[in-house]
Amino acid sequence: MEFADSGDLDRQIKARAQDNFRYFQEHEALFLFLQLCLALDHIHSHKMLHRDIKGANVLLTSTGLIKLGDFGFSHQYDDTVSGVVANTFCGTPYYLAPEIWNNQRYSKKADVWSLGILLYEIVTLKRPFTATSMKGLMAKVLSGEYAPIPEKFSIQLRELVRVILAIDANERPGIRELFQIAYVKEGLKVFRQTVKKNTRIAEDVKEALISHVSEILSSESVPESRSGLVGQINLDVTFKGYVKKLGSGGGRSWKERYLQIARGVLILSDSETDQEGKALSLEQVQSACPVPFCTAKREFVFALNTIGGKSMWFQAESHKNMEMWIDAIHRGIGVS
Known part of the structure; x- marks a missing residue:
């Protein structure tokens, strides 16, 4: 796979779109997605949200691995929803989840939505929702309607995008639930083997990745909506x-x-x-x-x-x- 040294995913996507829509191969798109999932799983396990997932924050390396950067928003402890809408993504919040647009409480599933937007971009080389105004963008996002993914990609991948881009956060899977989808699980197995064989990856990084993937593959499916509906007060918590x-x-x-x-x-x-x-x-x-x-x-x-x-x-x-x-x-x- 071609990676520009010190480049980012946003530039790669735009370059491919300008080059007569030179699509990623499906395994390339899946490996990018899986690495983003692993990064989010690590962040979420530390009781944090990233809140600024976008192509420009996904750094590419010559080894084929990615680095998820810019944790500025995840470290802000006193931010408001209006602040996120106003200040994220250079003034145009293409990646914000519907629940944030609706000024509702948001959970880790807001990061999953952003991940779904990015997966759509990776496979189509376009954004699913665009408009000339904030109001128009909000309407597009809340409609949940986007152009279909090219048929060159498998039904399983197209279905994965559909599942992630669920308007209702309660219908949207969490990261650990994504890992239980057969297509994703098989992809993780192949990714693990690919990492094992890659001689350009540092041994400590390789060991950490393999360990993380192995832990996920050996774990049982655990529903992530333990507290009920997103935003619903749980009277049983003490x-x-x-x-x-x-x-x-x-x-x-x-x-x-x-x-x-x-x-x-x-x-x-x-x-x-x-x-x-x-x-x-x-x-x-x-x-x-x-x-x-x-x-x-x-x-x-x-x-x-x-x-x-x-x-x-x-x-x-x-x-x-x-x-x-x-x-x-x-x-x-x-x-x-």
């Missing part, structure tokens, strides 16, 4: 424990507090026995995510962001505990 909370008003003081989630409400108290804690409905919670050490100046800090644009920072007792808090909040608000 979690509690002591955390440290950053003081409001721009201060840098951290005070121990007792935090608990129960029956769709998040309660912050001075102690476990305090009966007069402050309650916040999970309906008002937009998201939760890690705060980088370089920003928080402390380890194990996570931010809880409200729909109103406010952010509260908490410090967990360990990295594992931080991930458990984020997971509980995400399950509670239906975006796990």
